[in-house]
Amino acid sequence: MNGKHITKLGFENKAIGLALSAANVREGAGAGRNEILAELKAVKGHPQAYAVGGVYAELAAHLLAENAKNAVKKGVALHESPLPYRVWGEDLIEPGARAQMDVAMRLPISRDGALMPDAHVGYGLPIGGVLATENAVIPYGVGVDIGCSMMLSVLPIKATDLSVDEAKSLLLKHTRFGAGVAFEKRERDDHAVLHEQTWKSQPILGHLYDKAAAQIGTSGSGNHFVEFGTLTLHQPDVGLEAGEYLAILSHSGSRGFGAQVAGHFTGVAHKRHPNLDKAAQKLAWLPLEEEDGAAYWEAMNLAGRYALANHDLIHARLARALKITPLAQARNSHNLAWKQLVNGQELIVHRKGATPAGAGQLGLIPGSMADPGYLVRGRGNPDALASASHGAGRQLGRKAAANTLNRKDVQAYLKQHGVTLIGGGIDEAPQAYKRIQDVIARQSDLVDVIAEFRPRVVRMDTGSEDV
DNA sequence: ATGTGC
Numbered sequence: 001m002n003g004k005h006i007t008k009l010g011f012e013n014k015a016i017g018l019a020l021s022a023a024n025v026r027e028g029a030g031a032g033r034n035e036i037l038a039e040l041k042a043v044k045g046h047p048q049a050y051a052v053g054g055v056y057a058e059l060a061a062h063l064l065a066e067n068a069k070n071a072v073k074k075g076v077a078l079h080e081s082p083l084p085y086r087v088w089g090e091d092l093i094e095p096g097a098r099a100q101m102d103v104a105m106r107l108p109i110s111r112d113g114a115l116m117p118d119a120h121v122g123y124g125l126p127i128g129g130v131l132a133t134e135n136a137v138i139p140y141g142v143g144v145d146i147g148c149s150m151m152l153s154v155l156p157i158k159a160t161d162l163s164v165d166e167a168k169s170l171l172l173k174h175t176r177f178g179a180g181v182a183f184e185k186r187e188r189d190d191h192a193v194l195h196e197q198t199w200k201s202q203p204i205l206g207h208l209y210d211k212a213a214a215q216i217g218t219s220g221s222g223n224h225f226v227e228f229g230t231l232t233l234h235q236p237d238v239g240l241e242a243g244e245y246l247a248i249l250s251h252s253g254s255r256g257f258g259a260q261v262a263g264h265f266t267g268v269a270h271k272r273h274p275n276l277d278k279a280a281q282k283l284a285w286l287p288l289e290e291e292d293g294a295a296y297w298e299a300m301n302l303a304g305r306y307a308l309a310n311h312d313l314i315h316a317r318l319a320r321a322l323k324i325t326p327l328a329q330a331r332n333s334h335n336l337a338w339k340q341l342v343n344g345q346e347l348i349v350h351r352k353g354a355t356p357a358g359a360g361q362l363g364l365i366p367g368s369m370a371d372p373g374y375l376v377r378g379r380g381n382p383d384a385l386a387s388a389s390h391g392a393g394r395q396l397g398r399k400a401a402a403n404t405l406n407r408k409d410v411q412a413y414l415k416q417h418g419v420t421l422i423g424g425g426i427d428e429a430p431q432a433y434k435r436i437q438d439v440i441a442r443q444s445d446l447v448d449v450i451a452e453f454r455p456r457v458v459r460m461d462t463g464s465e466d467v
Numbered sequence: 468a469t470g471t472g473c
Contacts, residue, residue, distance in 0.1 A: 145468045179470045222468055259469040 001033055009040055015066070018059040019043075025055050067275060076276045078106040086383045089117025089442030092393070092434055097126040103279050104141070109133040112342050114384045116354050117442035118393025118434060124282030127353035127394075130387045132342050136285040137296055139266045141337065141350035145220075146262050146300050147307030148253035148335040150355075150364035150390075152231070152375060152453070153315045153326035154238075155246045159230040159456075162246055162322075164420050167228040167457035171422055174317045175219055175226045177461040180256070182214035189217050189317065193309040198302045202295050204264055205302065212257040212306060217313030219252050221461035223391075223428060225369065226250045226314055229455040237450050238328045238362070238375075245327070249373055249453055250314050251366055253335070258303035265296040288348070297337075304336050330362040330375060334390035342385060349385050357381070357388040357447050365447070367392050367436030369428060369458050370417040374440060376447035388446040392436040401432035410467040419455050425463005 006019045019040055026036045042049075043056045043063070050060035082105035087093065097119040104125050105113050112132040119128030124140030131141050176183060183189075194213055199205045219226055231247040233240055254261075269284035272292065276284055286293035308331055319326055332355055340349040355363040357378030365388065366373035380386045396404060410429045414421055417430075440449065 143468085148468080179468075220468065221470090224468085253468070256469060263469085 001027060001036065005033070005037060006040070009037065009044060011040075011044065015059065015062055018062055022055050022059050076273055077108065078103070078277045078280055079108065080106070082106050083110060083113070085113040085115065087115040088384065088389075088446065089439060092117050092438060092442065093119045093128075094121065096121040097128065100124070100126040101129055104129065104131050104283055107133070107280060107283060107285070109136040109285055111345070111347055112385060114387060116384070116387060116389040117439045118353065118389035118391050120394045122352065125350065125352045128389060129350070129352050130354045130385050131350045131352075132340070132347040132385055133285065133350070134345075134347055135288050137288060137293060137300070137337050137348050138283050138285040138350060139262055139269050139296060140282045140284070141352055142262070142300060143335040143352045144259055144262045145253035145335055146258035147304035147333050148251075149307050149311060149331060149333040150366060151250050151308070151311035151315060151331040152329060152364055153248045153319065154231055154240060154328040155248065155319075155322070156324055156327050157246045157322070159244050159246045162228060164457055168420065168422060170318060170321055171226060171228070171457065171459040174321050175314060175459055176217070177219045177221065177224070177423060177459065179221045179461075181218050181220075182211075183217060188214065189313045191216055191309045191313060193302075193305050196302065196305075198298060201298060204261065205299060208257045208260055211260075212255070215255040215257065216306070216310055217317060218255060218310070219250070219314065219459075219461070220255055223460075224252050225458055225460045226252075226318075227455045227458040229453050229457075231375070231451050231453045233451040234449075238330065240328055247453060248315055248318055249364070249366065249455070250311050252307065252310050252314065254303040254307040255310065257306060261299045261303050265292070265299065268292050268296070300337065304333050307333065330364060332356060332361075332363045340385065343382075351387055351390075353390040353393075355388045355390050355447075356386065357384070358386040361386075362450075363388060363447065365389055365391060365436075365440065368430040368433040369421060369424060369460065370414050370419040370430045370455065371433070371436045373436070373453040373455070374449050375451040375453065376449055378447055379445065381446050384446050388443050389439050392433040392439050394432060395434045396432040398427040398432075401427045401429055405429045405431055407467045420457045421467065422457070422459040423462045424458070424460045424467050426467055427463050428460060429467065
């Protein structure tokens with residue numbers, strides 16, 4: 001056993017001497033070289049397990065101290081307690097989501113945050129979490145479906161003039177659902193976003209271009225939907241008279257393109273912070289002034305524009321089939337990060353399942369497949385970093401929903417609310433969501449409700465278990 | 468959420 005074997009394992013400076021003397025002790029006790037090297041490797045991997053006592057205790061203690069020092073040096077130590085942040089609808093939020101937000105507010109890059117009333121546990125940052133950081137972006141603070149968004153088209157047709165059968169056949173013919181789905185080559189629509197030079201700015205975007213071009217205008221799976229419904233406008237607004245309108249509401253994201261961008265940069269961020277406190281591992285960030293951070297920012301924003309383009313084409317296709325031009329439209333992203341002034345300082349505001357709600361800004365907050373959704377106008381509340389909930393929020397996880405609910409429950413709920421469903425799954429049952437009326441009531445200081453949308457004919461992907 | 472890996 002000599003220093004060469006030790007340094008090969010990655011020990012440095014004082015650790016080399018400590019490892020060597022521990023190795024000598026083990027050799028003296030009759031241990032073989034490979035055995036000792038394996039032990040040293042284990043000590044390096046998990047020093048905390050060896051620091052309590054034994055021949056490797058001194059080495060382990062030294063490694064722990066070095067790790068801690070490096071963690072501080074790299075700025076990866078978490079603050080002991082979270083920065084203060086406000087919570088809307090605390091009575092509706094499970095403790096796990098609060099705990100995740102607490103961890104996020106302990107990051108050294110965090111400056112401000114808020115939790116929306118639809119909050120529930122997610123990967124890293126909770127869904128319904130709003131997090132403002134300084135000069136850094138967290139891929140898992142945006143989420144896997146980058147640019148996931150909502151769009152509403154108000155149509156120049158009376159709600160009663162489109163039959164359920166017509167609505168069904170339009171949705172079946174002109175929308176596409178499911179993981180991996182793309183439009184048939186002859187059916188593809190073009191969009192300005194596909195002609196951006198951004199696709200050529202980094203290899204990953206170039207590699208994903210064909211997939212993006214094939215999938216644009218499609219709807220994916222999970223909680224994504226396209227639906228016809230009745231919009232009730234309480235007072236004249238958005239250029240329309242008060243009254244009832246037929247409308248299309250869609251929820252969709254950046255499909256496979258965004259998912260792969262998210263996966264790639266999550267890995268990059270993870271590698272950038274190998275020593276990040278375990279509680280915050282999924283909140284690994286990328287400094288915006290570094291190449292990787294700038295690349296993510298560029299790709300994220302492209303995925304955001306792509307997701308909105310996706311909605312554009314979904315609505316355009318249906319409008320074309322109906323031979324009409326929408327009277328009014330509204331849209332918003334709810335999984336994205338923005339540069340925003342917070343108390344006079346430019347910060348990176350992540351909204352992961354949160355609707356931008358700047359003063360006067362329109363937003364869409366859907367309920368469930370059978371519950372109303374709302375067209376809202378933001379109040380620009382600074383305590384919420386000008387945000388609102390992005391929906392009702394889950395009350396039951398997907399597995400819990402499948403275990404607790406059955407198709408009869410869902411069918412009865414649909415019937416009671418006069419909703420016809422194409423596709424759908426038990427994990428998307430209305431009963432798996434919080435009551436949207438409660439969630440809206442908890443954020444009256446964040447948004448004003450302009451109009452209520454009641455779904456009538458809804459298309460979703462076929463879920464894990466039919467309803 | 469994606470269409471893939473634990």
